[in-house]
Amino acid sequence: MQLLANDLIDIERYPISTPGSQRDALLTRVREELEFRGCAVLKGFLTPAGIAAAVLEADGVADKGHRSYSRTNAYFTTEDVSLPASDPRRRFFERSNAFIPADNFHSDGALRTVFDSEGFDAFIRDCLQQPEDRFFRYADPLADVIVNAASEGNGFPWHFDTNNFTVTLALQNAESGGAFEYAPMIRTSQNENFEEVSKVLDGTSEKVISLALQPGDLQIFKGRYSLHRVAPLAGPTPRYVAIFSYVEEPNMVGSVERTQQLYGRTLPIHHERAGQRADSLVD
Numbered sequence: 538m539q540l541l542a543n544d545l546i547d548i549e550r551y552p553i554s555t556p557g558s559q560r561d562a563l564l565t566r567v568r569e570e571l572e573f574r575g576c577a578v579l580k581g582f583l584t585p586a587g588i589a590a591a592v593l594e595a596d597g598v599a600d601k602g603h604r605s606y607s608r609t610n611a612y613f614t615t616e617d618v619s620l621p622a623s624d625p626r627r628r629f630f631e632r633s634n635a636f637i638p639a640d641n642f643h644s645d646g647a648l649r650t651v652f653d654s655e656g657f658d659a660f661i662r663d664c665l666q667q668p669e670d671r672f673f674r675y676a677d678p679l680a681d682v683i684v685n686a687a688s689e690g691n692g693f694p695w696h697f698d699t700n701n702f703t704v705t706l707a708l709q710n711a712e713s714g715g716a717f718e719y720a721p722m723i724r725t726s727q728n729e730n731f732e733e734v735s736k737v738l739d740g741t742s743e744k745v746i747s748l749a750l751q752p753g754d755l756q757i758f759k760g761r762y763s764l765h766r767v768a769p770l771a772g773p774t775p776r777y778v779a780i781f782s783y784v785e786e787p788n789m790v791g792s793v794e795r796t797q798q799l800y801g802r803t804l805p806i807h808h809e810r811a812g813q814r815a816d817s818l819v820d
């Protein structure tokens with residue numbers, strides 16, 4: 538049976554591809570949330586049928602998730618012992634999440650049916666108020682559409698994203714825990730703000746916001762500048778979140794090191810394009 542985007546997305550509530558006052562009002566609300574907190578949520582973006590189809594798709598490829606459960610710092614870099622031990626670049630945490638790489642999600646599956654639906658990219662770009670020449674899909678064939686499958690344990694510890702803009706679709710929650718926590722706009726492309734980053738890692742920052750997302754919720758998030766994590770979780774049910782990534786530069790892919798860590802493999806494109814970045818943040 539062919540999946541149709543209009544059955545998967547609640548288009549009555551979220552007419553993302555229909556110009557008009559309802560779409561305009563939605564854009565106004567989302568832009569405000571993005572401006573003040575670097576994050577906006579569209580509750581119930583997927584229909585119940587959309588949630589069911591996406592969970593079925595994720596379950597079907599869950600065994601393709603890379604489960605290295607490695608220790609990572611907020612920057613996905615290897616340890617630099619020349620730095621003081623307290624430096625946030627030397628603070629490593631355990632992960633308990635596996636990423637199901639993008640090449641497991643096919644164009645006729647639920648996730649790409651939503652992602653590739655007419656007007657989806659344009660709506661996200663409008664929300665983010667990005668000019669056309671500063672808004673591209675992440676060109677990484679292992680990472681443009683992935684599922685974060687987190688099982689009991691530490692979740693996905695504090696980190697920054699390489700891609701500028703992340704769009705997530707919550708699909709399934711664990712029995713407990715797994716909140717999305719973030720420190721809005723804690724760094725800029727000019728300033729790493731290691732001091733405040735350390736406070737977040739220590740659990741002493743007052744900047745952290747916690748969101749309990751429900752299956753079907755769409756979240757737009759500026760993850761390159763906002764330190765964030767999936768809080769520890771418990772119970773036998775994996776937490777599934779689909780992630781669609783966008784960047785400000787064309788042709789951008791993940792670094793070799795990060796791709797190897799997250800997906801357990803790299804492709805020639807990761808080596809060919811190593812180091813192509815618009816900024817010089819750590820990663």
Ligand SMILES: O=C(O)CCC(=O)C(=O)O
Pocket residue numbers: 685693698705717760765766767778780
């Ligand atoms: O699963 C989530 O809610 C977000 C995961 C995340 O931060 C990431 O994959 O970079």
Ligand SMILES: [Fe+2]
Pocket residue numbers: 696697698760765
């Ligand atoms: Fe992230």
